[in-house]
Amino acid sequence: MAKHLLEVNNLTTSFKIDGEYFPAVDDVNMRIRENEVLALVGESGSGKSATAFSLMGLHSHARVSGEVLFQEQDLLKNNERKMNKIRGGNIAMIFQDPMTALNPLMKIKHQILETLTIHNTKRKSEREAYTIELLDRVGIPRPERVANAYPHELSGGMRQRVVIAIAIANRPKLLIADEPTTALDVTIQAQILDLIRELQDDLGSGVLLITHDLGVVAEMADRVAVMYAGQIVEMAPVKELFTNPQHPYTRSLLNSLPSEELLGGKLHVIQGVVPALNKMDRDGCRFAPRIPWIGPEAHEHKPELREIAPGHQVRCTCYKNFYLDNSIDQKDMERRVEAGQMDGKKGASVSNE
Numbered sequence: 001m002a003k004h005l006l007e008v009n010n011l012t013t014s015f016k017i018d019g020e021y022f023p024a025v026d027d028v029n030m031r032i033r034e035n036e037v038l039a040l041v042g043e044s045g046s047g048k049s050a051t052a053f054s055l056m057g058l059h060s061h062a063r064v065s066g067e068v069l070f071q072e073q074d075l076l077k078n079n080e081r082k083m084n085k086i087r088g089g090n091i092a093m094i095f096q097d098p099m100t101a102l103n104p105l106m107k108i109k110h111q112i113l114e115t116l117t118i119h120n121t122k123r124k125s126e127r128e129a130y131t132i133e134l135l136d137r138v139g140i141p142r143p144e145r146v147a148n149a150y151p152h153e154l155s156g157g158m159r160q161r162v163v164i165a166i167a168i169a170n171r172p173k174l175l176i177a178d179e180p181t182t183a184l185d186v187t188i189q190a191q192i193l194d195l196i197r198e199l200q201d202d203l204g205s206g207v208l209l210i211t212h213d214l215g216v217v218a219e220m221a222d223r224v225a226v227m228y229a230g231q232i233v234e235m236a237p238v239k240e241l242f243t244n245p246q247h248p249y250t251r252s253l254l255n256s257l258p259s260e261e262l263l264g265g266k267l268h269v270i271q272g273v274v275p276a277l278n279k280m281d282r283d284g285c286r287f288a289p290r291i292p293w294i295g296p297e298a299h300e301h302k303p304e305l306r307e308i309a310p311g312h313q314v315r316c317t318c319y320k321n322f323y324l325d326n327s328i329d330q331k332d333m334e335r336r337v338e339a340g341q342m343d344g345k346k347g348a349s350v351s352n353e
């Protein structure tokens, strides 16, 4: 079995609210192997970005504890100088909005050259040629012209390709992609996902893919971690998660995907939102307030993630008592996962109404 590339143990990230710290990431454990895509999925406010930012040491005002083991170092113990060397080098990040990742005042080629220079790869003349090669590699037509352009002169899809070129410039071992296609048109989204998958295969990198979009998960992930209110509530290989989901939250997310049978019909949605950090009961099951028809006896006190099948973990026993009236046809789901065709891009969220 391949070695873990990244091992996250008991990661806890707390933000200060009215003078008190509250965890937004609460005792999270996860592993990513080489050449594996782990998707971290959950609705807005569940703690996905806070997790990614903590791994990269980008939370200067938060209190972060636990271990983030990467290449035999605990990244949380690194100073800023060491982290700068790792960021953009062995670990790269792709963010949702390419405009915030790029410097609007700098030509594209200088932004790529900068990352190559920081990480000291190749001689100057080689770096310049490699810049064009990278733009070509991410599918940018006429790369010499784009190299001399400023970010605002490019379309959103082209800008995201540039961000990806910068991300892969130093052949990272780990890629963290936080909603990499959310800001793009649907047709461009598919191209960018294909590109990330292709490059990841080439480099053999591990990927942490953060998304609220189950269509993206089905297309890209090998394993999935479902996050709710700062905790992972279910983790499983992708096919197992889509065909045999257990946690009520996972099942609600899946059930809000339009299936062929349900299209045009009514989708089952769970009311409510992720609770605010300073307003949640941290001792009980955090999803309990959104499934009030399930009695307190069905939930555990301080529920832990437990393995229910090889590689499949679930938090809290309430899943044993949870039913959905119009739950998704499993055969339809299996067929669509096999075909890599989850087209519910718009439906993959729990209702906020």
Ligand SMILES: Nc1ncnc2c1ncn2[C@@H]1O[C@H](COP(=O)(O)OP(=O)(O)OP(=O)(O)O)[C@@H](O)[C@H]1O
Residues within 6 Å of the ligand: 015, 016, 024, 042, 043, 044, 045, 046, 047, 048, 049, 050, 051, 212, 275, 276, 277
């Ligand atoms: N800098 C901060 N200070 C205080 N609270 C924060 C800060 N950043 C995030 N939070 C809170 O932490 C929780 C998790 O936020 P986070 O952005 O990680 O969620 P998310 O799952 O990534 O959502 P989204 O998809 O909307 O980005 C939320 O309650 C959010 O309000």
